[in-house]
Amino acid sequence: MARSGLNTSGNDVGTDAPKVKLNKESFRQGLRIFRFTLPYRTKFIIGLVLLTLSSATTMAFPWIIGKLADTASGHPVALPNGTLVTINQIALAFAGLILIQGLFSFGRIWFFTQVSEFTVRDIRQALYQKFVTLPIPYFERNRVGAITSRITSDVSVIQDSFSLTLAELFRQVTTLLAGIVFIMVVSVKLSMFMLLTFPPIVVLAMVFGRKIRVLAKATQDELAKTNVIVEETLQGINTVKAFTNEQFETGRYTSSLTKTVRAALRSNLYRGGFVSFVIIGLFGGIVLVLWRAATLVQSGQMTIGDLTQFALYTIFIGASVAGLGELYGKVQSTLGSSERILEILDEPAEPTHRPGATPLQIRGDIAYQHVAFRYPTRPDLAVLKDITFDIQAGEKVALVGPSGAGKSTIVQLLMQFYELSGGKIFIDGRDAALLDLTELRRHIGIVPQETILFGGTIRENIAYGDTSATDAEIIRAAKQANAWQFIESFPEGLDTLVGERGIKLSGGQRQRIAIARAILKNPAILILDEATSALDSESEKLVQSAMDELMVGRTSIIIAHRLSTIRKADKILVIDSGQIVEQGTHEELAHYDNGLYANLLKLQFELS
Numbered sequence: 001m002a003r004s005g006l007n008t009s010g011n012d013v014g015t016d017a018p019k020v021k022l023n024k025e026s027f028r029q030g031l032r033i034f035r036f037t038l039p040y041r042t043k044f045i046i047g048l049v050l051l052t053l054s055s056a057t058t059m060a061f062p063w064i065i066g067k068l069a070d071t072a073s074g075h076p077v078a079l080p081n082g083t084l085v086t087i088n089q090i091a092l093a094f095a096g097l098i099l100i101q102g103l104f105s106f107g108r109i110w111f112f113t114q115v116s117e118f119t120v121r122d123i124r125q126a127l128y129q130k131f132v133t134l135p136i137p138y139f140e141r142n143r144v145g146a147i148t149s150r151i152t153s154d155v156s157v158i159q160d161s162f163s164l165t166l167a168e169l170f171r172q173v174t175t176l177l178a179g180i181v182f183i184m185v186v187s188v189k190l191s192m193f194m195l196l197t198f199p200p201i202v203v204l205a206m207v208f209g210r211k212i213r214v215l216a217k218a219t220q221d222e223l224a225k226t227n228v229i230v231e232e233t234l235q236g237i238n239t240v241k242a243f244t245n246e247q248f249e250t251g252r253y254t255s256s257l258t259k260t261v262r263a264a265l266r267s268n269l270y271r272g273g274f275v276s277f278v279i280i281g282l283f284g285g286i287v288l289v290l291w292r293a294a295t296l297v298q299s300g301q302m303t304i305g306d307l308t309q310f311a312l313y314t315i316f317i318g319a320s321v322a323g324l325g326e327l328y329g330k331v332q333s334t335l336g337s338s339e340r341i342l343e344i345l346d347e348p349a350e351p352t353h354r355p356g357a358t359p360l361q362i363r364g365d366i367a368y369q370h371v372a373f374r375y376p377t378r379p380d381l382a383v384l385k386d387i388t389f390d391i392q393a394g395e396k397v398a399l400v401g402p403s404g405a406g407k408s409t410i411v412q413l414l415m416q417f418y419e420l421s422g423g424k425i426f427i428d429g430r431d432a433a434l435l436d437l438t439e440l441r442r443h444i445g446i447v448p449q450e451t452i453l454f455g456g457t458i459r460e461n462i463a464y465g466d467t468s469a470t471d472a473e474i475i476r477a478a479k480q481a482n483a484w485q486f487i488e489s490f491p492e493g494l495d496t497l498v499g500e501r502g503i504k505l506s507g508g509q510r511q512r513i514a515i516a517r518a519i520l521k522n523p524a525i526l527i528l529d530e531a532t533s534a535l536d537s538e539s540e541k542l543v544q545s546a547m548d549e550l551m552v553g554r555t556s557i558i559i560a561h562r563l564s565t566i567r568k569a570d571k572i573l574v575i576d577s578g579q580i581v582e583q584g585t586h587e588e589l590a591h592y593d594n595g596l597y598a599n600l601l602k603l604q605f606e607l608s
């Protein structure tokens, strides 16, 4: 995540946003982000015109001040018709110019802000849309933190560049070029003298500056290491104490701190050197130029007004050179961020929500034929080896087997979350891989082990199963799911907030919300992942009867952990190490001596 950090001297050493080398390719890539600005190009162009005008008025300031100085020192300006301009008139014109400049600046900020806000909204929206349509394996390869930082910090960098960096870049470059032209007009001799004196000093200062940044970064890294020690030991404080390692850890922290101080001192040695270099080099240079200017004024080759103009334009040039140095880093981060954003936008999405897909009617026959599977993140592990089974529409099938056998994987594949490594899955006799994903998933309902509730009201959470459901439908679903009783007991009923900001529901209550969701969705195929953690018997009964009701008339696959569920199943598939090792009804399998099912049964019986 991009965050700005302070080094031990309290100086910002910049963000760790990605930076890329500036070259033709990175520019070409980065500029593609501009396609998001295209819809707002009129506003952008107006902003640019206003920016040009405001820069131009700024550039006129030194010129007017010079004229003021000339008029004051007895060299009044004459208009083309010969009349001499007074100090008051110049001052008045100056005030007018300042007013116009203020208006231009306001307009520029207003237009650029709109462009950047709208652009950034569109980028965020495009990113989000892409994220939710990316296939599941993408989220296994990338950490959530890394993904969210794309949509927050990377986009913020882009926002900065549209609202500030771009305008600044334009202004600094024009100021630099115009400034050089102006000083040349004022005095070619002095300009040449100055241009020979300063650039070498500036180049040296830049080299110096880079070295300081590297050292500051090293200091920051050392400081981060000390923080890691604090975090680690405080999190594992019980372990530290149990091993009586308090002194050892203190020693470790102290030696890390010493390293930080050493790095900080080294960095500040250079910083001190830099400051004295600036004082001696830069101010020395200024004295040199002033000395040259004074001789030119004395010999009548320049007026005091010229000198004033020259000095002010020089300051402008200096400021824009310094500004450009800083902008260089910003342009790099901008290109880096836009590259990362574009990379995501270029990822192939799952083919969901295909326009024109014909609505699918599903009865609920399921057939797995020689299904083999490896997770894309762990290609070396054959999770499913050769899974073949049939389920008729309306049947209840229980998957049982030891932890890690592959039960959840079997049902995930039904949802087409992953591509199979081998074999085929048929739904109503049709190859599931060829069905429209949105249509297919619309017909599959899932009650997971751990129900995820979204922050919001209970109403919103139930309506997740059908966002167009009416209150009456939601209440009916809640009643069928045995959830209405507890919802009703809350003072705010369906409007009760759940999740982080609201009430915390118990495991059994959350499951009943999930069941209500599934009832609203009204799917032909149902996947139930029974919770392994035990509910209290009252809650268990409520959940069980709600589930039984939900299963009526639907093809149900249950990842079963409870005897009661397993007994009621039409068929039991016993899974071990990615294979079906036994299948049949409870009666058939229970009498299969030394079978895995019989053993699991014995174990459960003993436990209960």
Ligand SMILES: Nc1ncnc2c1ncn2[C@@H]1O[C@H](COP(=O)(O)OP(=O)(O)OP(=O)(O)O)[C@@H](O)[C@H]1O
Pocket (backbone or CB within 6 Å): 140, 375, 377, 378, 383, 401, 402, 403, 404, 405, 406, 407, 408, 409, 410
């Ligand atoms: N997303 C994933 N990426 C990589 N490997 C995975 C992933 N999910 C599961 N696995 C691995 O696949 C194997 C089967 O896991 P699965 O979750 O299907 O087992 P399970 O039978 O449902 O187990 P449990 O009853 O404990 O939930 C395990 O070895 C597991 O480590």
